[in-house]
Each structure stands twice: as structure tokens, then as C-alpha cells.
Amino acid sequence: MHQNMREHLKHPVFKIVSETVEEEGTQAFVIGGYVRDLLLRRPSKDIDIVVSGNGINIAQKVASRIHPSLPVSIFKNFGTAMFRYGTDEIEFVGARRESYNRDSRNPAVENGSFEDDCQRRDFTINALSISLNHNSYGQLTDPFNGLTDLKNKIIRTPMDADITFIDDPLRMIRAVRFAAQLGFRIEEKSFQAIARNRERINIVSKERISEELHKIILSGKPSTGFLLLDGAGLLKLVFPELSAMKGVEARGRFAHKDNFLHSLKVLDNISPFTDKLWLRWAALVHDIGKPAVKRFQPDTGWTFHGHEFVGAKMIPELFRSMKLPLNDPLKYVQKLVALHLRPIVLAEDIVTDSAVRRLLFEAGDDIDDLMMLCDADITSNNADKVYRYRQNFELVRWKLQEIEEKDAIRNFQPPVSGTEIMETFHLKPGREIGIIKNAIKDAILDGIIPNDYQAAREFMIRKAAELNLKPA
Numbered sequence: 001m002h003q004n005m006r007e008h009l010k011h012p013v014f015k016i017v018s019e020t021v022e023e024e025g026t027q028a029f030v031i032g033g034y035v036r037d038l039l040l041r042r043p044s045k046d047i048d049i050v051v052s053g054n055g056i057n058i059a060q061k062v063a064s065r066i067h068p069s070l071p072v073s074i075f076k077n078f079g080t081a082m083f084r085y086g087t088d089e090i091e092f093v094g095a096r097r098e099s100y101n102r103d104s105r106n107p108a109v110e111n112g113s114f115e116d117d118c119q120r121r122d123f124t125i126n127a128l129s130i131s132l133n134h135n136s137y138g139q140l141t142d143p144f145n146g147l148t149d150l151k152n153k154i155i156r157t158p159m160d161a162d163i164t165f166i167d168d169p170l171r172m173i174r175a176v177r178f179a180a181q182l183g184f185r186i187e188e189k190s191f192q193a194i195a196r197n198r199e200r201i202n203i204v205s206k207e208r209i210s211e212e213l214h215k216i217i218l219s220g221k222p223s224t225g226f227l228l229l230d231g232a233g234l235l236k237l238v239f240p241e242l243s244a245m246k247g248v249e250a251r252g253r254f255a256h257k258d259n260f261l262h263s264l265k266v267l268d269n270i271s272p273f274t275d276k277l278w279l280r281w282a283a284l285v286h287d288i289g290k291p292a293v294k295r296f297q298p299d300t301g302w303t304f305h306g307h308e309f310v311g312a313k314m315i316p317e318l319f320r321s322m323k324l325p326l327n328d329p330l331k332y333v334q335k336l337v338a339l340h341l342r343p344i345v346l347a348e349d350i351v352t353d354s355a356v357r358r359l360l361f362e363a364g365d366d367i368d369d370l371m372m373l374c375d376a377d378i379t380s381n382n383a384d385k386v387y388r389y390r391q392n393f394e395l396v397r398w399k400l401q402e403i404e405e406k407d408a409i410r411n412f413q414p415p416v417s418g419t420e421i422m423e424t425f426h427l428k429p430g431r432e433i434g435i436i437k438n439a440i441k442d443a444i445l446d447g448i449i450p451n452d453y454q455a456a457r458e459f460m461i462r463k464a465a466e467l468n469l470k471p472a
Helices: 012-024 033-040 055-066 114-119 146-152 161-167 170-182 188-196 198-203 206-217 223-231 259-273 277-285 307-321 328-339 342-348 353-376 383-407 418-425 431-445 453-466
Strands: 002-004 028-031 046-051 073-075 080-085 088-094 096-099 108-111 129-131 139-141 295-297 301-303
Touching: 012 028, 012 046, 012 055, 028 033, 028 114, 033 046, 033 146, 046 055, 055 080, 055 088, 161 170, 161 188, 170 188, 170 198, 170 206, 170 223, 188 198, 188 223, 206 223, 206 277, 223 259, 259 277, 259 353, 277 307, 277 328, 277 353, 307 328, 328 353, 342 353, 342 383, 353 383, 353 431, 418 431, 418 453, 431 453
Parallel strands: 046 088
Antiparallel strands: 002 139, 028 046, 028 129, 073 080, 080 088, 096 108, 129 139, 295 301
């Protein structure tokens, strides 16, 4: 199928590519996600250009026409080259054909025709291309009816689905990711092929899998992707901790909710309000400790006591196993998982100033994200219960703002330092300093003394006296 897209090729690099390949006597096509997103009217920052011949050579010549010193990143092992044009990434590759070894998703690559290159694409909607050649500039080529699949919102492989997924198993999760991002459905034969070949995902690196999971989590309705992963049998292979939350167990008149479906609901609830990747991660895993602490009480039913603390302890190992960053994102997610019940408990009880101060102290600058997570965590089907929670939540928010303005507790640092305590009482580092510092902190958080230096110093003298310490 052919149609002309000349009027849509507004990016200035396309004309430069066209002039370059005309001079070099070769051909070039913009292909893949950029073309798909152009037709879907979605923004795209990545432009892939396939060249009949040496892609690296064309990339260098195009870059030099843009600016003589424009840096080009070259990846000889893959036969690709890339440079930045403004905020866009322009990548060039020579047309190629690929063959795969069963134990690796890294193909053996050899030069091929443009038709060969189209056949190696993962999905029909990603095999669409637009000519950048002088005599056919703007002509769209659709070798596998990708336009029809775009119209019908279908994810389908251009070639035999089993071969597509066996060759490169990451494509199985990419299919799910595109379905979640675009709101498409996976064609039945392709989905069944994913289910048949799911064990092949074990040869894919954790890093590449996590990259795709990030994109699913950041999609408009992330639950779509995770339900597809579960339906294909992939979830228990790539995210066993989440899969372990599935199911409802009933005994007599007592049954608990499906914590997997609840977690997806919380993730969907929070998604319209934030694009923060790690806040969405926290929403997904906030109840991850529940399977480990699930208990049945004959009189009251199922309990999950302490699941927030167990869940927080699970986060470091989860991040390690999934090759997620072991620095600030880990600490942030761990903190939100550990604290996610605290605002809800406050909303159920009398909201005391002391409890709000301690929540502010522990959450710090993440208090707003924590409140957003807790708001999303209200998923009850009982309308009266939800209304009561939300009313009480407004009271908690008001209290948080009032106490923060009055006491400046967020990211609180004791007004009296450990150094001052040592100098005042001629002490060397030891347990007494910790006892006095904690006593000052608790006195401020409990509202016994105000959060100011003079009150803290006077309290320090009194507390030290209890330990038989006198100022020098």
C-alpha cells in the first residue's frame, strides 16, 4: 500500500538526508516508531532511518552538513550511528537481514535489502516506512498492512509469530507495552504465540525487561499491560513478587480482596495525577508484603498485620533482582511502602498534632507524594466508606499544612547539634549524645517544646541533668 506523506515530513533533517543519499547514489527511508506515531498524531523524539548501504557513512555525512562539529555516536558492532538534533535522536542503520541463535537474542547480522530490513521488524505497525529518496520523497510503504492494523488498533507480527518471539523474546513484552501505551489489543495468534514461548524470556537481560516495565508503568492505563503479562504467563517469570499477590482465599464467610488486582487499581488511580516513574512503582508494590504476613483469625477473618514493614524490607532485594537503581529511587520507594498506611490510620482516628508532626518528620519532602499514594489506595466499593475516608483525608491535609507552617517539621533537624551537646558537657562521642538528641527530637515532635533553639537548649540542660551531666 502506498500513499504520499510529503507534507508530514516537516523535520529539517529529512531534506538533508534526501540530498545526501541522492549524491551518494543510495537510498534512505524513515521507518518504525516515528512513522507509526506520525500517523497516530503522537509526539516522537526518536527517528530511525534505514539506509541501503552503509548507515554509519550516511550518518556522518548528514551530521557534517548540519554542523561540521556535530558529534556522532558510532556503534560498529550494530552497524548504527546516532546524533542529536535539538531534542531529537536521529539513528541510522544499514539495511540488513538477521539470523538468530536459540540461546541468544543478539542476531548474526549481514547486509540485506530494504525488503529484508522490513521483514525483521517486530510488528506490522512498526514496519511502515516513508521514502526520503528524491524520486519518491514522502511515499509511504506498508508491506504488511500496518495501516489497517493501526486503524483497527491491533498489535500483530509481520512474519510467523512463533519465529518472531523465539528469535527475540523481548518482543513479547514489547507487544504488551505497545498495547498498554497505545490502547491496542494483541492479535489472538500473536498473543497465543507469546503464551507458548513465554519461557524464552529467561534469556533476556533484567535491564531490558525493566526498561519495558517502566514504559508499561508510565502508560495511560498500566493495568492493561500487567493483565496481559499475567494472561500470557509472563508475569510470574518477570515479576514473581507481583504475581504472588494474585487470588482470593475464602474460609466460611470471610474472604480477602485480590491484592494483585487492588494494586493495579491503585496504580491506575494514581496515573492521571503523576508521571513520576518511582511514585507509580510505589503504587504498584505498596502491598507487596501481604502474601508473607497473611493470617486467618477465626473470629475476624484475614489479616495482613505489618505488611508495610515487610514490604519495605523486600524492596532492596526486588530492586537488585530486577536491576533497578540501588540509590535514591530505592530509598524513595522503600519509604513510601513503609509509610503508606500512616495517613490512612490518621484518617480513621483522631488527628493529633503529635501524630501529624511525626508523619511530616518521617516523610519529609515526600509527604505530598505519600498523600497522593494513600488517596489512590482508597479503592473500596462502599461509597459511604470512601466518602468518610476522603473527608477525613482533607482534615489530615489541613493539619499537615497547619503544622508545617507553624512548626517547620518537614526535613526537621534538631536545633541543638551533637557537637554542641559534647562541647556543653565536655563529652566524647557516646550513647549520652544520642539519648539527649533523641529526647529533644521527641519533645519537639510531641509538642512538649517548640521547634526553636532556646527551648531546645533549655530542654537539653534538663535532660542532661537526668543523666547526671552538668554544663562545664
